Structures are given as C-alpha cells and as structure tokens.
Amino acid sequence: MLYEIANGHQKGRTVGYSNGSFSNGVSNGTATSNGYSNGHEEHPVVDLRSDTISKPTQAMRDAMYLAPVGDDVYGEDPTVNLLIQKACELLGKEDGILVPSGTMANLIAIMVHCRERGSELICGDNSHTFKFEQGGPAQIAGVQQALVKNLDDGTFCLEEMKSKIRVDPDCHEPTTSLIIVENTHNICGGKVLPLSWLDELTSISKSYKIPVHMDGARIMNAAVALNVPVNRIVKDIDTVCFCLSKGLGAPIGSLLLGSTQFIQRATRVRKALGGGMRQSGIIAAAGLVALDSMIGRLKIDHDRTLKIARAISDFQSDLFKVDLKSVQTNILMVYLDAKRVTVSEFLKRLYEVKDADEVKVHLRATTLNSNSARFVLYWEITEKDVDLAIGKLKLVVKEFEDKLKM
Template identity: 60%
Template sequence: MYEKINVDLIRNSGIRIVDLRSDTISRPTPEMREAMYRAEVGDDVYVEDATVNALEKRCAELLGKEEAMFVVSGTMANLIAVMVHCNQRGSELISGDKGHTFKFEQGGTAHIAGVHTSIIKNNDDGTFSLDELRVKIRKNPDMHEPVTSLIIVENTHNLCGGKVVPLEWLEKVSNVAAEHNIPVHMDGARMMNAAVYLKLPPSRLVRDVDTVCFCLSKGLGCPIGAMLAGSSSFIEKARRVRKALGGGWRQAGVLAAPGLVALDSMVDRLQVDHIHALKIAKAIAELNSPVFRVDVSGVHTNIVIVHLDTLRVDPSDFKRRLMTVDDSDPVKVAVKCSQRDDWVRLVTYWEVTDDDVDHAIEKIRYVVGQF
C-alpha cells in the first residue's frame, strides 16, 4: 500500500504532483503554525497544560460526552479504548471484518491488549448484520469461551469507501449491546466528515455509543493527534493506560493548539473535499470502462475507491502508471494513490485544489484509456 517514491526528482523535473494517497499527509495551515508558536504549555501528565485542557474540554462538549483526552493517534485511541473496556483476561470484542482496528492496527488488540476479536462480515455500507451480532455475543459463557466485552463500529468506514453508516443502524447496535450490558466504541477517525455529510452536530453521530475517537490529523489538517471521549470514569482509566503505552504528553500544548484552530476553521470546509472526491468519482464512472469501476452513489465523503478487473489489470501496475510520466505522455502529471487487493484509493484533503482535481482527472482518463 505504501511505496517510497523519489518525489524530489519528479518535482524538480517540472511535473505536477497530485498526492491523493491519504488525508494523513495533509500539513498544518499557516494559522495552525502560528497557534503552535504562541501556545501556552505545561506538563499534561499533571493535567497542567492549559492548551491541552482547553482542547479536551471543547471536544467533550462537541461530542456530548463527559470528558475527552488528547492522544498521539487514532490507533492509540482505539487501543486504549479496548484496554479500558476489555479489562479482564479472556475478553473478546466484536468487529466488522473490514474494520480498521481489525485489519490495519497491527493486531494490537491481541498482541498488546490480549483481547480476542470475533468478526462479522461488513456490508457494503459499513454496517453488519444485527442478527449475526446477536449470535456472536456470548451469553453466560462457560470456562471454554472468552467473554464478550466490547462492540466496535466505524464511521466513516474507510474500506467501504468513506461511507457514512446509517444512524438508525447505530441506534439498533446500541440497543442490542444494552440488552447484554456491553459497551460500544466508535472508531470515528473521520467522523467529522460524516457530520458534515449528514449536516448534523457531531454529538448526534455519537449519541448511541459509549466511547468515541476522532482524528485531528487527516482531513482536519493538524500535524498530529486524536481525541478519545467518554464518561469521566472511562477517561480516568484511559489516562492510566495512555501513560503505560508511553503516551503521556509533557508540554503538549504546541500540538493541541492546531486542534483548536481545526475545530474553528476546518470542519465545515470538509465539504470541499467531498465535492472534489465526487468530481473525481464521476469522471471515472463516465468513462464506462469495463475494467475500472466506481460506485458514485457510495462516495459520501473524501474517499474514492476504484475497483479493478484484476484479470485484465494489476492494481499495482495502474498505481505505478498514474505516478509515472513518460517523455511521450501528453499529460505531465503524476498522481499518487494507495493500492491494495483489487482496488486503488484516492483521498482528498484541504491542500488538494480545484486545479489539482482537474489535472488528476486528466491523468486518470489518459491512463485508463491506455489500459
């Protein structure tokens, strides 16, 4: 999925680079850099960093939760949540089979938290079967079984193309969980994109989950960081786990300051990223290619998944050709994307301009035509 490319060599050749690998590569805005310079700081392990405290208070209020905690990444936030909720040996969590915590967090729930994962097949919209969820929950487990201790959902759903999961489904998951006194955690790395898509406050999106995390990096443009929120008792335990994982910040206000800027100026503008992604998706769909397919109706936010007929095209070859600019190419643009299995992924973010989108579409059309 990740490939080292000599970007400097390409840039020095005068070729335009449009990097659509991920919104994780977004860089802080000038306002964020200024806020970092001027941030009031203290030792956050002692809860004495005023900027971190302000960010945590603001995020808790935004999400409608009692408290929030600033952590280094969404992966750390998810791991901490698992370790707090699944606090007895022999615990099990339930996740969709395309969930980020299951597929892309190095199995940390197992090899660090010691928690077993039971998976349910994700539907194309990021949901999973409630009937299967009921079956997966272990009722009164005997000594041979793990204990079901947590259910994890994801919103937006990365591997389902950045789709926003239905709120009605989240409510039903919560109801099933409540029947068995099991908490629900939302991996909401891009939940602000979901809030913008639904035109609803973030607190509504997380009303039916016990805990939630979201990234300040990615589309919001901060250089680093994620927020984890829940009840006061949950966050108290989460701070202990964060410290054990080496995540105790010291003068972290310089990193929290961009988060406050992001909440003021970067959330509503996510709609621009959604417009850009949809424009790219429509351009590919309009080619009517039998080899390259995009579900335009499923492009809710800033992620475009292009499915390939792998019997005719190797996704890695397509990815490489998008990045390559030959002397004879009429389009002097290098488009960077990520690739896995039978698809490539294109992700927009605040530094991707209207011109970038137009140039990327031009290059994609040319390469699709070649294949």
Template identity: 60%
Template sequence: MYEKIIKTDLGADVKIIDLRTDTISRPTQEMKEAMYIAEVGDDVYGEDPTVTELERRSAELLGKEDALFVASGTMANLIAIMVHCSQRGCEIISGDKAHTYRLEQGGTAQIAGVQTAPVKNKDDGTFSLDELREKIRKNPDMHEPITSLIIVENTHNLCGGKALPLDWLEKVSSIAAEHNIPVHMDGARLMNAAVFLKVTPRRVVRDVDTVCFCLSKGLGCPVGAVLAGSTDFITKSRRIRKVLGGGWRQAGVLAAAGLVALDTMIDRLRIDHDHAFKIAKAIHQMKSNIFKVDRAKVQTNILLMYVDRNKVDIKELQRRLQTVLDTDSVRASVRCSSLKFDCVRFVLYHEITAEDVQLACDKIQLVIKEYDEIFNLENYDTVA
C-alpha cells in the same frame, strides 16, 4: 505492460498530486501560528492549559463528559479496548474490515490480550444485526470468552469512506444495552461522517459509549487524536495512555493546532467530498469495462476505483499513474494507495485544490484510455 517504460524522474513542469491518504495533510498557516504562541505546561501533571482546552472543547462537541488528547487514532482505539476489556478472557465484536481488526497490527491481541470475533461488513460499513446477536457471549459457558465490547467504524475506511446510518447505530446500541455491553466508535474520520449526514458530531456519536476522532487526517493537524467518553472512562484511559508511552509533556504546541481545526476545518470537509465525487464522475465517464466506480457510493473524501484483476496489475497501475512519460499530454504524477486486492484508493484533503483535482481527473482518464485501447486492440487481433 508498462514495466520497460516506467520512469522515476519527474520534470520541473510535473505537478505531484498525492492522493494516497489524508494523513499526509500538513497544518495550515493558522495552525502553525497558534502552535508557535501556544501556552504550555506538563500534561502528565494536568498542567497544560491548551491541552485541557482542547479536551474540554472536544467533549462538548461530542456531547460526552470528558475527553483525552492522545498521539494517534490507533492509540485511542487500543486504550478504549484496554479500558473496556479490563479482565482476562475478554472478547470484542467488530466488522471483518474494521481498522482495529485489519490495520492496527493486531494490537487488540498483541498488547491488550483481547480476542476479536469478526462479523462480515456490508458494503456500507454496517454488519448484520442478526449476526451481531449470534456473536454475543455474555455470561457464557466457562469454555468461552466474554463479550466485553462492540466496535463500529465511522466513516468506514475499507468500505470507501461510508458514513454509518444513524438508525443502524441506534439499533446496535439497543442490542448492546440488552446485554450491558459498551459500544466504541472508531471515528477516525467522524467529522467527515457528520458533514455528509448534515448533522452535528454529537448526533453521530449519540448512541455510542466512547468514541475517538483523528485530528491528523482531514482536519489537517500534524499529530493527534481525541478519545471521549464518561469521566470514569477517561480517568482510566489517562492511566492506560501512560503505560503505552503516551504521557506527553508540553503537548499544547500540538493541541493548539487541534483547537484551530475544530474552528476552521470541519465545515470545509464538504469541499473534499465534492472533489472525490468529481474524480468518480471522471472515471465513470470513460465507460470502461476494466475500471469501475459506483458514483452513488462515493460519500465522503475516499474513493475506490475497482479494476479487472485479470487485465490490470494493481502495482503496475499505481506506477503508471505516478509516472509522467515524455509523450504524456497531462503533466501530473498521481499517487494513490491500495488496501484491497481489487482496487486503488484516492483520498482527498485540504491541500488538494480544484486545479489539482482537474489534473488528477485528466491523468486518470489518460491512463484508463491507454489500458482500454491496449485490450481492445488485443481483442481485435484475437478475433482477426
């Protein structure tokens, strides 16, 4: 539809509003200053005091015995899987929309040599407890792998940033305990879940054995994630981190930003959640038959806008939102991502201001109106 009029040049009066993901968030000035003056040492030898302090603070925040600073959430999840699944023939159970299953390049199998038994995720990020029970293979027949780990994701990315219900997590933990199976939480956006649920991070992870959270997403740090669990688990994790190439040296320059994040960036996540809801409200107000959003399901900083695939090409929609035509009344280039075939994703973070959000709302509404008018005209011509 728009292929012949899409432009790549943006004028000086155009504001770029990048809502593709929160990983593109940049460190705050306070973080930069802390990084500049950070006391450092060789972390492989356990001699970086800033890293040690970040790990101590993180373990305390989560109510776990110990913690490990690693390069990314993907690395943290892989380490956890390799520690929990330490023998050949292991199998993990996770949701079929889980990040570890769908978006980490199959590292579970590719590197860890572990098979995944997926269970169907519900819209809220949970999965059936009955199906979980059916998937568990503990002390199985010699032909079968051994269930060695259950993974949950909180908040759930592909389900639109949903925070897992605390009572559901408790039930998963209870089932796992019956079979002596550990539970790992991929908590990349764990702090968003805690803010939405209005509880402490410690409470969110109370019923899991191990957990990781990212510093480089909504918390705004340039690099890093934290993996936490028992002292024995972290000792083993430190060894696995080394073989994966994650044994960094003067990492205190990065850990310093993490310490600032723990002090200053968690409570403010509520602003990002409010911004996401405002965009959802703007989409809903258009009452479009082509573009839909369920405001009641917008909980944290991720918003999914579903589209009628019979009328809208996702890539074309992304290009139009990003393009500013000479005739556009809204001088904003809105960038979004698409991880599913039937929707685009908007993700909010600390650098997106209230003014940016209003501009994004105006631009999204402008594009929705264009599509609606075109298809209403086509329907009119067909009837005529």
C-alpha cells in the same frame, strides 16, 4: 492577555488561552496546490494516497508557535485542556485525553473496556481495528476479536452480531466485553454509518450491557455528509475517538472521549503505553484551529471527490469502474478488472510521466486490496489538482484499454 476558563468536566484543570493566539483562518478551498515538486520530480505531484499526509495550515503553525503550554501528564497544559473541553462540548461527552494516534486511542479504549483476561470484542471483518492495527488487541491487550462480516455500506448484520455475543459464558469461553464500529468506514470507501442502524445497534448493546466504542477517525466527515451535529452520531455511543491529523489537517494527534470514570482509567493506560506527552499544547493548538475552522470545509473535499468519481464514470471503461452511489465523503475507490490489470501496474503508471503524455503530472494513490485503488482528498487538494488528476486518469485508463485491444 492571559485568562483562565474553569474546566467543569475535569476538576483541577485550568485552561489558559492567549487572546488572539488561535487564528481561525484557513483557505476554504483555495489552498495553494499540493501539486509541488518535492525535490525529485520535474513535474507537479498530486498526492491522493491519504488525508494523513495533509500539512498544517498557516493558522495552525501560528497557533502552535504561540500556544501556552504546561505538563499534560499532570493535567496542567492549558491548551490541551481547552482542546478537550471544546471536543467534549462538540461530541457531548464528559471528558477526554489527547493521544499521539488513532491506533493508540483504539487500543486504550479496548484495554479499558476489556479489563479481564479472556475478554472478547466484536467488530467488522474489514474494520481498521482488525486489519490495520497489527493485531494490537491480541498482541498487547490480550483481547480476542470476534468478527462479523462488513456489508458494503460499512455496517454489519445485527442478527449476526447478536449471535456472536456470549451470554453467561462458561469457563471454556471468553467474555464479550465490547462492540466496535467504524465511522466513516475506510475499506468500504468512506461510507457513513446510517443513524438508524447505530440507534438499533446501541439499543441491542444496552440490553446486553455491552459498551460500544466508535473508531471515528473521520467522524467529522460523517457529520458533514449527514448534515447533523456530530453529537447526534455518538449520542448513545459509550466512547469515541477521532483524528485531528486526517481531513482536519492537524499534524498529529487523536482525541479519545467518554465518561469521567472511563477517562480516568484511560489516562493510566495511556501512560503505560508511552502516550503521556508533556508540553503537548503545541500539538493541541493545531487541533483547536482544526475544530474551529476545518470541519465545515470538509464538504469541499467531498464535492471534489465526487467530481473525480463522475469523471471516471463518464469514461465508461470496462476495466476501471466506480460506484457513484457509494461516494459519500472524501474517499474514492476505483475498482478494476484484476484479471486483466493489476493494481500495482495502474498505480505505477499514474505516477509515471512519459515525454508523450499530454498531462504531465505525478498522480499518487494507494491500494488496500487486489482489485481497487484508493484516492483520498484533503484541504490542500485544489480544483487545479482535481483537474490534473482527472486528466491523468483519463490518459492512463485509455492507454490500458487500447493496450488490451491490441
């Protein structure tokens, strides 16, 4: 039976919801192995390149099929409205919009906060916004980025940040209009930003009347790792975005949340960027299942990531190392001696299967720089996949070490 839920945070929107349409079911850690053949490989594939390659659960597919839909550009898609309502309640924000990607969400936030030409934002030098979004702030928004050095834990020195803030800039200078933080921090290996650091940062930003945006693509991983409600993490953050399509397993979409006034402006910018989607309740339905059933199980991914890290540490290799203390969520960085082994050689051998290999599996990973390989876990990676990955890593590490001893 269809019924309506008054959407208190967005006047004029209604939420239609078919009772029973949105199953919360998900295999909690016993998913079908992703070690499947994709039509080209004879042997299993364990793909740990990114959690973005995760596929929707059956519950998500069922919900997408049954989702009530409308025109979201007009604010009339009931499933999108319900998703926004749930996300706002979860994170303690007034309003939100659904967009195709985290990159678009970040760009919209930048364009709304940095409304004047000649604006400048402050972010870490290893932030996703700076490194992996094609210079969008400059290319599209006309916003300059002032960089502070990211520390190993994903934070940066707040004194250095303060030195970058332009107080009463004269006509030669840009205007400091925004500070961006990333949580969890991708390049730093899935690090969770400490709450005390965030509290101090937002206290400083408020004293300068500069808003803070959090690129929270994996913020649910951060909340699970800290064992705190996610609204605690963003309680003093002005705007935040998070991805539905990474560890949460939905096929597409990110949410951008903030004040009602901010979202009104963000909705206009979304339209200009081509991000206004019509019957997007089909996408939002998977997001509802994600929020209902995929957050708590992220700890399974974290535990399995740590299991792989401990195994590599136990190899006691001089060539390949991990920092166990830094493994906090679902991202594992394996550091190698780049003077003796290249990342490309390592990744190629992990994927390659030879007749003499005792463990016959194609293991996929990726790299973000010249001295490390990145492994990322998600809901489809099972205990069997983890054991296969460990076996292949042990084989390859020993092979490289034996080769260099010759």
